[in-house]
Amino acid sequence: MDNLLGDAAERLYAQTCTPDLIRLAEQGHAPVEAWQACEEAGFGDALVPAEHGGAGLSRPEALPVVLAAGRHACPYPIADTMLARAWLCLARRPQTAGSIAIVAHGLAVQGARIGGLNLPWIRTADHVLAEAGGQAWLLPTRAACIRPSGVHGSLAAEASWALSDAERIEHGPSLAPLAAAAYAGLIAGAMERVLAMTLDYANQRSQFGKPIGRFQAVQQQISVMAEQACAARMAAQLAFQGSDALPGPLLAALGKARASQAVPQVADIAHAVHGAIGVTEECDLQLYTRRLREWRLAGGSESYWHERIGAAALAHGSDALTYLRVALCDKESA
Amino acid sequence: MIDTLELTAIPPEDEALRVEVRSFLAETLDGLEPDERARSWMGFDAGFSRQLAERGWLGLTLPREHGGSARGHFARFVLSEELLGAGAPVSAHWIADRQSAPLILKYGTPAQQACYLPRICRAQAFFCIGMSEPGSGSDLASIRTRAQRSASGWLLNGSKIWTTNAHRSHYMIALVRTSGSAQDRHQGLSQLIIDLSLPGVTVRPIEDLAGDAHFSEVFFDNVELAEDALIGEEGAGWAQVNAELAFERSGPERLYSSMALLECWLAHCRGLDDNASNRETLGSLLTQMAVLRAMSLSVAGKLAAGRSPAIEAALVKDLGTELEQAIPRLIGDALGRRPDQPPPLPLLRTLTYLEQVAPTFSLRGGTREILRGIIARGLGLR
Numbered sequence: 001m002d003n004l005l006g007d008a009a010e011r012l013y014a015q016t017c018t019p020d021l022i023r024l025a026e027q028g029h030a031p032v033e034a035w036q037a038c039e040e041a042g043f044g045d046a047l048v049p050a051e052h053g054g055a056g057l058s059r060p061e062a063l064p065v066v067l068a069a070g071r072h073a074c075p076y077p078i079a080d081t082m083l084a085r086a087w088l089c090l091a092r093r094p095q096t097a098g099s100i101a102i103v104a105h106g107l108a109v110q111g112a113r114i115g116g117l118n119l120p121w122i123r124t125a126d127h128v129l130a131e132a133g134g135q136a137w138l139l140p141t142r143a144a145c146i147r148p149s150g151v152h153g154s155l156a157a158e159a160s161w162a163l164s165d166a167e168r169i170e171h172g173p174s175l176a177p178l179a180a181a182a183y184a185g186l187i188a189g190a191m192e193r194v195l196a197m198t199l200d201y202a203n204q205r206s207q208f209g210k211p212i213g214r215f216q217a218v219q220q221q222i223s224v225m226a227e228q229a230c231a232a233r234m235a236a237q238l239a240f241q242g243s244d245a246l247p248g249p250l251l252a253a254l255g256k257a258r259a260s261q262a263v264p265q266v267a268d269i270a271h272a273v274h275g276a277i278g279v280t281e282e283c284d285l286q287l288y289t290r291r292l293r294e295w296r297l298a299g300g301s302e303s304y305w306h307e308r309i310g311a312a313a314l315a316h317g318s319d320a321l322t323y324l325r326v327a328l329c330d331k332e333s334a
Numbered sequence: 335m336i337d338t339l340e341l342t343a344i345p346p347e348d349e350a351l352r353v354e355v356r357s358f359l360a361e362t363l364d365g366l367e368p369d370e371r372a373r374s375w376m377g378f379d380a381g382f383s384r385q386l387a388e389r390g391w392l393g394l395t396l397p398r399e400h401g402g403s404a405r406g407h408f409a410r411f412v413l414s415e416e417l418l419g420a421g422a423p424v425s426a427h428w429i430a431d432r433q434s435a436p437l438i439l440k441y442g443t444p445a446q447q448a449c450y451l452p453r454i455c456r457a458q459a460f461f462c463i464g465m466s467e468p469g470s471g472s473d474l475a476s477i478r479t480r481a482q483r484s485a486s487g488w489l490l491n492g493s494k495i496w497t498t499n500a501h502r503s504h505y506m507i508a509l510v511r512t513s514g515s516a517q518d519r520h521q522g523l524s525q526l527i528i529d530l531s532l533p534g535v536t537v538r539p540i541e542d543l544a545g546d547a548h549f550s551e552v553f554f555d556n557v558e559l560a561e562d563a564l565i566g567e568e569g570a571g572w573a574q575v576n577a578e579l580a581f582e583r584s585g586p587e588r589l590y591s592s593m594a595l596l597e598c599w600l601a602h603c604r605g606l607d608d609n610a611s612n613r614e615t616l617g618s619l620l621t622q623m624a625v626l627r628a629m630s631l632s633v634a635g636k637l638a639a640g641r642s643p644a645i646e647a648a649l650v651k652d653l654g655t656e657l658e659q660a661i662p663r664l665i666g667d668a669l670g671r672r673p674d675q676p677p678p679l680p681l682l683r684t685l686t687y688l689e690q691v692a693p694t695f696s697l698r699g700g701t702r703e704i705l706r707g708i709i710a711r712g713l714g715l716r
Contacts, residue, residue, distance in 0.1 A: 219710035310617030328624035
């Protein structure tokens with residue numbers, strides 16, 4: 001495992017975020033106790049500076065918690081909460097209780113209400129930290145009017161608030177890189193899980209008298225899957241790189257773009273290897289592949305971020321090698 | 335299982351080399367056309383290699399007593415990255431510098447080291463690697479070229495094919511059979527250093543589809559080699575070759591084969607009207623490249639730490655060649671979106687050259703299918 005903190009998160013999520021719990025959360029039973037256990041472990045405050053009562057960790061140190069949350073498809077927004085609390089501290093509006101979903105896109109103010117069609121995590125989060133109309137808002141879920149999206153098993157939903165219930169926050173830096181970094185880490189973690197499940201299945205399922213993993217055609221596909229998962233992991237590390245208080249916009253963009261790009265191949269190969277059992281409700285694979293596909297789009301798909309990275313490269317004026325060496329790799333320039 | 339690739343930084347003292355290399359290249363390569371730059375490690379220019387040697391940039395990682403500069407893997411990464419990024423014609427010394435010298439340093443006798451290493455560092459000895467044969471491509475263990483013990487050393491018979499630069503090199507390090515037969519597979523293979531000027535050696539360049547002749551067919555007809563042509567241990571050739579491949583497979587040359595096109599197209603785009611589709615293609619290529627570069631650096635870090643990340647190197651190479659092949663495919667499509675605006679001819683020549691040779695990117699140094707087999711073995715599937 002990654003480090004002591006990562007080990008602790010792995011143990012906690014393995015115990016509390018079981019496949020059964022995920023199914024219950026998707027059916028509408030809020031994972032209150034699981035979230036409480038996570039809160040008591042202090043993971044939500046990992047990035048909050050020590051002077052505000054947090055653990056004061058750097059993002060690279062906290063990444064293992066996010067990867068573990070991805071591996072177990074934790075049905076509450078722990079990665080968002082970590083980053084949102086750090087952001088709120090910077091905005092001088094500390095928020096130490098409750099989980100927070102970050103919604104950087106898709107929310108609008110209309111008349112006396114603020115709302116959006118497909119807000120991630122809204123069915124299990126305690127708060128939403130959102131950007132809308134050039135403003136940041138902190139929105140308590142208990143005051144929200146929530147309507148199911150009809151998307152099977154999604155933790156996202158349509159939601160709106162009366163503006164009188166919405167707390168306006170002096171605009172800090174954009175929330176989009178926070179959401180992008182969070183999803184990059186979750187995707188990389190979930191891919192580790194899906195790869196491990198696929199390897200297990202390929203070794204255990206026999207056809208034509210031998211495990212299907214012995215067939216070259218299957219091996220080649222799983223190797224591609226491992227390559228993509230490995231690239232997503234590096235992408236997540238880049239997204240969480242840097243010593244500033246918040247994720248660097250280009251690094252977060254890069255991380256989310258590459259992790260998102262890997263999703264279709266990884267999820268498709270996992271299902272190809274699993275065969276029909278993989279698309280059944282009883283097989284746990286679907287709990288992770290559905291989330292992977294959802295997270296690919298959430299906070300901007302690969303094309304959304306590619307276009308922004310391309311625009312930044314054109315504006316940068318340097319050659320391509322310099323651009324990717326300097327702008328897209330903080331570890332060296334730091 | 336596959337080892338995690340941790341983010342790895344280039345130490346500042348190695349990064350410092352970059353400025354010097356960059357300014358040398360800017361001056362030396364001024365005016366070099368992009369389609370010539372696209373040839374880079376297929377671009378043979380002995381004079382250029384000697385200029386690098388004068389600056390101590392050949393044998394960068396070799397000990398000083400052999401004429402090297404005693405620098406580490408990261409310094410070499412920086413130098414390679416700048417050379418390939420600029421499309422410098424590095425082919426003359428590339429294989430000697432990257433593979434042959436480390437091999438001779440690791441397995442050679444003091445006499446062999448003294449004979450070859452200083453000349454490699456001075457760009458006076460160019461090497462090629464003899465692996466494939468007419469009947470042995472991916473199935474390398476089936477090679478038939480054979481060296482038999484003779485009174486004075488070895489008697490060599492057989493042939494090699496697809497040997498990059500054989501017609502322009504002084505020496506070949508060849509994997510040959512020294513005992514047993516093709517059925518013995520990995521047993522009985524050894525590595526020999528062959529002086530290509532010896533009687534009985536015939537080298538025939540093979541013209542490729544782009545009009546170049548960078549590889550050759552080499553015939554050995556009763557070539558008499560001295561005893562000390564053997565490098566390393568007799569019969570241990572297979573293990574030696576595989577140790578070499580971790581170096582070959584993960585370096586910047588597995589990322590930057592299409593860099594000249596990307597640079598040329600980027601400059602071209604800056605002169606065009608704002609175009610969302612070009613931005614997206616550019617962003618996609620740069621994103622993939624940045625992540626791959628971080629992965630490649632991580633493998634360099636493992637090598638620097640004395641580990642042998644063979645599976646990780648195979649993984650990075652497979653992803654890297656996929657990107658190298660995607661660059662001409664995607665840029666070709668981007669340029670072809672506007673048939674009414676044909677690209678400038680240097681850009682067109684660069685694109686066309688890379689489209690034509692790109693299939694070789696996932697052949698050389700181990701085919702895509704072989705690499706994926708290595709990864710599958712690392713995952714416990716084989």
